[in-house]
Amino acid sequence: MALLKMKFSQQRRVRLAQGLWLLSWLAVMCGAFIFCLGVYLKIELLRRDEVMEDTDIHAVPNLLMLVGLASIGANWVASRVCQDSLDASRFPRWKVLLLGWYAVAVLLCCLLLAVVVLSYALQGRLEESLKVGLRNGIRFYKDTDVPGRCFQKETIDRLQMEFRCCGNNNFKDWFEIQWVSNRYLDFTSQEVKDRIRSNVDGRYLLDGVPFSCCNPASPRPCLQNQLTDSRAHYNYEYQSEELNLYSRGCRQALTDYYMGLMNSTGPGVLSVILIQLSVLLSMRYLQTAVDGAMALESPEGESEGYILEKDVKATYAEVKAKALDLLKFAQVDPASEVAGAEEGEKAAEASAKAATTAA
Amino acid sequence: MPFLSLKFNLQKRVKLAQGLWMLYWLAVIVGIILFSLGIFFKIELRKRSEIMDNNESHLVPNLLILVGMLSCGLNAFGGKLCHDSLDPQKFSKMKPMLRPYMLLCCGFNVLLLLLVLLSFLMQFAVYLTLAEGLKNAIRFYKDTDTPGRCFMKRTLDMTQIEFRCCGNNNFRDWFEVQWISNRYLDMSNDVVKDRVLSNVEGKYLMDSVPFSCCNPGSPRPCIQHHLTNNSAHYDYDHRTEELNIWNRGCRQAVFSYYSGIMNSIGALLIFTIVLEVRLRPHCRSQSVTCVLKGTELETWRLRVKILRVFQTIVENTKTAQITNVFYCNH
DSSP states (O other), X not given: OOBTOEEEXXXXXXXXXXXXXXXXXXXXXXXXXXXXXXXXXXXXXXXXXXXXXXXXXXXXXXXXXXXXXXXXXXXXXXXXXXXXXXXXTTGGGGHHHHHHHHHHHHHHHHHHHHHHHHHHHTHHHHHHHHHHHHHHHHHTXXXXXXXXXXXHHHHHXXXXXXXXXXXXXXXXXXXXXXXSOGGGOXXXXXHHHHHHHTSTTOOOOOXXXXXXXXXXXXXXXXXXXXXXXXXXXXXXXXXXXXXXXXXXXXHHHHHHHHHHHHHHHHHHHHHXXXXXXXXXXXXXXXXXXXXXXXXXXXXXXXXXXXXXXXXXHHHHHHHHHHHHHHHHHHXXXXXXXXXXXXHXXXXXXXXXXXXXXXX | OXXXXXXXXXXXXXXXXXXXXXXXXXXXXXXXXXXXXXXXXXXXXXXXXXXXXXXXXXXXXXXXXXXXXXXXXXXXXXXXXXXXXXXXXXXXXHHXXXXXXXXXXXXXXXHHHHHHHHHHHHHHXXXXXXXXXXXXXXXXXTOTTSTTTTTHHHHHHHHHHHHXXXXXXXXXXXXXXXXXXXXXXXXXXXXXXXXXXXXXXXXXXXXXXXXXXXXXXOSSOOOOSSTTOGGGSTTOOTTTOOSSBOOSOHHHHHHHHHHHXXXXXXXXXXXXXXXXXXXXXXXXHHTOOOOOEEEEEEEXXXXXXXXXXXXXXXXXXXXXXXXXXXXXXO
């Protein structure tokens, strides 16, 4: 019993070929869309390269680009097959290729599913990578005279302004490191000397943040220094002040941004999977229908199309048997080996007898 | 031989018609681009209307939107006209519409010329509106509790950050206004009282700028306060310090942005005028059909086939027409 059998008249076969041709060109467009999506995601990740420690998350855009290119190629082949399908002289040469094509199409669908799963699974790695990268960025903020780190200040400032965030987890991260370079500190001043002596590492720590943490939506001009001292500023209460600085940490802000990007591409990728599957199924129907038609006496007559020739169990058994046959071909058959050994012995005895009778 | 020479003419006309059809569709696309550019410009003006005192003129974007729609309509109709001119039956139906269409096109070209002039001249108006608007914006920066002006601070801060500028002409504009609201000034403090008493109008003036003037590219943490006092900061000379805050004034920065948009609009309009002027005489000559008595012609139906595969399924139609007489109009 064939799986999902359908009857195809000549008219229906022609319609199927036309429809599949259009569908495969649609699938080519979808492949191009997936490729562009991968490129866009990669560019966005590369732009913030400096605050990311490792590049595990790049697997998602790389896979998208690969699948996009492969999909364009495979679906272009599908459209060529469609064009030749109604021509009895040209269709048979595609027969062998089609088996490989089915494997490639199934592989593409699996890879696309894997991309969707990966984009959720790698969120933890992304957060870790950002945590370390931002921690280093904040630590090297003051090193604008050290080659290799001199743009760290500008990067962090622009990042904080663009993503409306401050520090790694929150603004208090700036209290724990020295972000004012020694070049701009007056070491003869008593205040500076006191601060440096007040901690073990001899660092100039303050309860202040850089200007890029300031929130423009605050009704009052930005307060950057002496943030924990409510008496240092008029009408200022440290515990209840909310709008003065950005309250979100940059790690959270960046993670939300990238997760948002990847989630919004989810529905697009799923619909591409559906389109690819429908191309696959239609191609199978077309192949079997045209093969059936070519085997008939009158090629214009009705033929049958199906997904599998026998049902799932029988097909599985057949495939298994074929695979085992292939394996057996590599081994030497033990029964024929024994028979060959006996024959060899008999021949040796016969020649020995002949020798003794002759002698 | 008359038969051969006719064929050559007809093929040349067919090629010309095909080329013109493409050009007309190009003109329709240019019309769509003009329309979207008009909408984009209108949105950009609305986004920053707060720093222009809500006083800016929307004449250029409105006209551009109108021109875009007109261009699409006129060129689509013109394309259809050209396409039908090869078919004598259809052409005779269209003939009465030809004259008013030509007049409309002339009027449209005049409108395009006017718009080019406007897009270059209105830049002066934008400059003056910006100057006035920014002056007021800086004055009302502190009024975050006054209804109608409470978002001025945020708008001006975002403008200074986005356009990398400070103040109206330069950062010294901030020294001349009180940009800290009285709500945040401790009037019992001596320093504050001195400052307020030191000028005629009783304003709290300082040599400081808001944080949005800071340049992230500066190697040192931003110095916002006591800008003219060298001794207030270690290793600081206000005459030689360049990277600390933005040097450019916002009037210059925002104006160069809008001037760029208006110049590109002007350039695109000039290109459109050239395209329109080239299209008209060709279509006029295309409407000519030649005299021939009693010969067989082959006419090809022009269909642009984008999908080649459909050619095998849908055939090209060749119709042989035997005609007696065609008239040639000059």
